[in-house]
Amino acid sequence: MSKSDAGTMSVKKAEQECRRIALSHYENFLVASVLLPRRLKQPFYNVYAFCRTADDLADESANPTSALRALDQCQTSLDAAFAGRPAAGIFTALAKTIEQFQLEKQPFNDLLDAFRQDQQKTRYETMGELLDYCRRSANPVGRIVLRLAAIDADTADLERSDQICTGLQLANFWQDVARDHAIGRVYLPQSELLAWGVSKEMLSEMIQRQTTYPQMKAAIQAQCDRTQTYFDCGEPLCDHVPKWLGRNLRLFVGGGRATLEAIRAVDFDVIRVRPRVSKATQVGLILRSLIGP
CATH class of the missing domain: 1.10.600.10 (Farnesyl Diphosphate Synthase)
Structure with a gap:
């Protein structure tokens, strides 16, 4: 398999994971996704998967110290995605959406900042x-x-x-x-x-x-x-x-x-x-x- 083919497979696998997260966590999002144009469903899944994952890190970690550590790691992965060097998993899919729609980084930073605030x-x-x-x-x-x-x-x-x-x-x-x-x-x-x-x-x-x-x-x-x-x-x-x-x-x-x-x-x-x-x-x-x- 060529490097290009491997990269394509990695993105597809990441998108599948984002879709699974989005459609299994939030009933209202599942309903709302029915109203989305087909071309936008996957990008929305990719963004939602990031939001859901970060939220879970904040709320489901064993204690505030662990949550802050996990959120810092999430910030590092987010920084890499915006720099075009995404980590494996959902951030590979998110990086594709960031590039496709020229998303700004500040809203994502703000979300992580709010999740950190909840710990403190x-x-x-x-x-x-x-x-x-x-x-x-x-x-x-x-x-x-x-x-x-x-x-x-x-x-x-x-x-x-x-x-x-x-x-x-x-x-x-x-x-x-x-x-x-x-x-x-x-x-x-x-x-x-x-x-x-x-x-x-x-x-x-x-x-x-x-x-x-x-x-x-x-x-x-x-x-x-x-x-x-x-x-x-x-x-x-x-x-x-x-x-x-x-x-x-x-x-x-x-x-x-x-x-x-x-x-x-x-x-x-x-x-x-x-x-x-x-x-x-x-x-x-x-x-x-x-x-x-």
Whole structure:
């Protein structure tokens, strides 16, 4: 086998691995991939596989020290991929996508930086701090997607993309207050909690009793109302992009809104129960995306 043939086989094997990761980890991504043009499916798989792998390194390592070490190794592999010298595995496929779409490196660096931050910072003092985290943990994904779609987005559309991505991240935080607390993380900023009369001690007490006091419910309601505005501001992007991407964006915006509605449906009692979007609602969102404009 020639060196060229070996290289082609290496890329194909890497792409198969990326496809396996993408289609086995995330139900919504599986649905969204149906809406992708055939020519873009593999590039999306390649990028998603990187994001999923890095996220798993951050969340599934034995301890923060191990996670940071693994993320540093991931950074080294990312640097090599952008330099045209990719390591074997998913980075071989990612390097092909980087070259094909002339992807910028900063969004990928930002994602890894956010994953590192999760190992070192477990509480946030202000909403500004949390939004800065979202700027690196969520918004880069939207910007990479716009690049893959060959959209020369202006500042307004980039801001709309950021609004959608930040809204999705925040909705997940409000849904997972108890789950995050169980792994030592509190994303709801301390200043927001104190504004509604919720102290650190009160939060710990609620977790212990598995109930949500009225003050905490009010704090969560305020955050849900605020998060709704992110979707309102970002959704016009759906009309500024190709139809296939608009459908995908509406699917995710709809999912974010549905998460907020699920939180409202349990009367913001997010510590006693984790709000869930019903299967019927999920199916409705998917159908609207498939047959929508």
